[in-house]
Amino acid sequence: MSAIDTWRTMIQAEHAQSDAMRPAPPPDDHWRPYARQFSADPRRSDDAMLNRLLEEVSPDHTVIDVGAGGGRLALPIALHCRHVTAVEPSPAMGEVLSTGAEDHKIDNISLVHSEWQNARVDPADQTLCVHVLYTIQDIGGFVKKLEAHARVQVMVVMYGAAPQSQNYPLWEKVHGTPRLPLPSVPEFREVLKELGIDAREEALPAQPARGFDSLEQALDQLSQRLYLGGDGPQRDMLARMLPQELEETDGVFRIRGAAPLQPWLIRWAGSASG
Numbered sequence: 227m228s229a230i231d232t233w234r235t236m237i238q239a240e241h242a243q244s245d246a247m248r249p250a251p252p253p254d255d256h257w258r259p260y261a262r263q264f265s266a267d268p269r270r271s272d273d274a275m276l277n278r279l280l281e282e283v284s285p286d287h288t289v290i291d292v293g294a295g296g297g298r299l300a301l302p303i304a305l306h307c308r309h310v311t312a313v314e315p316s317p318a319m320g321e322v323l324s325t326g327a328e329d330h331k332i333d334n335i336s337l338v339h340s341e342w343q344n345a346r347v348d349p350a351d352q353t354l355c356v357h358v359l360y361t362i363q364d365i366g367g368f369v370k371k372l373e374a375h376a377r378v379q380v381m382v383v384m385y386g387a388a389p390q391s392q393n394y395p396l397w398e399k400v401h402g403t404p405r406l407p408l409p410s411v412p413e414f415r416e417v418l419k420e421l422g423i424d425a426r427e428e429a430l431p432a433q434p435a436r437g438f439d440s441l442e443q444a445l446d447q448l449s450q451r452l453y454l455g456g457d458g459p460q461r462d463m464l465a466r467m468l469p470q471e472l473e474e475t476d477g478v479f480r481i482r483g484a485a486p487l488q489p490w491l492i493r494w495a496g497s498a499s500g
Contacts (some may be wrong), residue, residue, distance in 0.1 A: 229416035233365045233409045240406045241361075247401060249455035264482040265322050268301035268330050274431045275383065275489060277303055279354070282381060283307045283494075288350040288457045290375055293358035296322035297335075298371045303354075313338045313345045342368060349375045349498035356383040362499050365417055373423070376496025383430070386488040388413045392481055393451055396471060400452055400460050411490050418494075425494040432486035437478035441468055444479050 294312035422449035438444035
């Protein structure tokens with residue numbers, strides 16, 4: 227099986243497992259309950275990943291941020307370059323990004339409400355895609371479009387394991403079956419090799435396991451991530467488990483033994499002309 231076929235098969239298997247466990251069909255905009263969590267001060271200076279990306283951006287550059295979310299990266303990058311085109315399909319995320327741009331008086335950014343595969347945008351000096359690829363089934367077409375729209379460089383950031391991998395042990399305990407993983411950096415390396423792309427890799431500072439402010443918040447958020455619905459015996463089981471499964475440090479509750487997430491910056495030359 228080719229690397230591209232393996233990538234697609236992993237996503238389809240994970241999605242089928244998710245659909246089998248969902249108590250209800252997914253909402254039209256999955257991100258609406260979480261969108262405000264994806265905003266941040268665009269003038270912050272303590273974000274190691276952002277600071278590293280800014281080293282690659284020149285004041286005269288244009289940038290396309292694919293899957294820009296609430297603008298956590300698009301807005302600060304816009305402060306350091308000529309223009310950012312933010313491509314984002316989620317209406318809720320787009321609202322957060324637009325509000326952030328208005329609040330911080332950032333006017334050199336334009337929002338395109340679209341999936342990347344369908345987006346009609348002009349090429350830019352750089353294309354950026356951060357923590358988006360894990361669920362992209364047409365990975366070959368997606369990556370080729372990133373490259374075709376970059377005059378200088380493509381930048382991709384991915385974790386060494388899928389973002390929800392820290393929840394996999396809880397999934398198995400609640401559902402009684404191992405969680406099927408989404409593809410991440412190891413599979414992406416093989417895809418790039420198959421596409422003939424010579425990319426440079428760089429490990430970014432590891433990020434600690436995501437935490438929760440309280441046991442109640444942990445129960446609510448983990449119930450959603452594990453597809454347990456609002457009530458029922460499995461949610462009750464999770465509620466009984468959490469005091470043992472979580473550990474508290476400085477007022478933050480994290481899954482016991484969860485490894486930090488390791489992000490990687492993967493870069494290669496663009497092919498757009500002009």
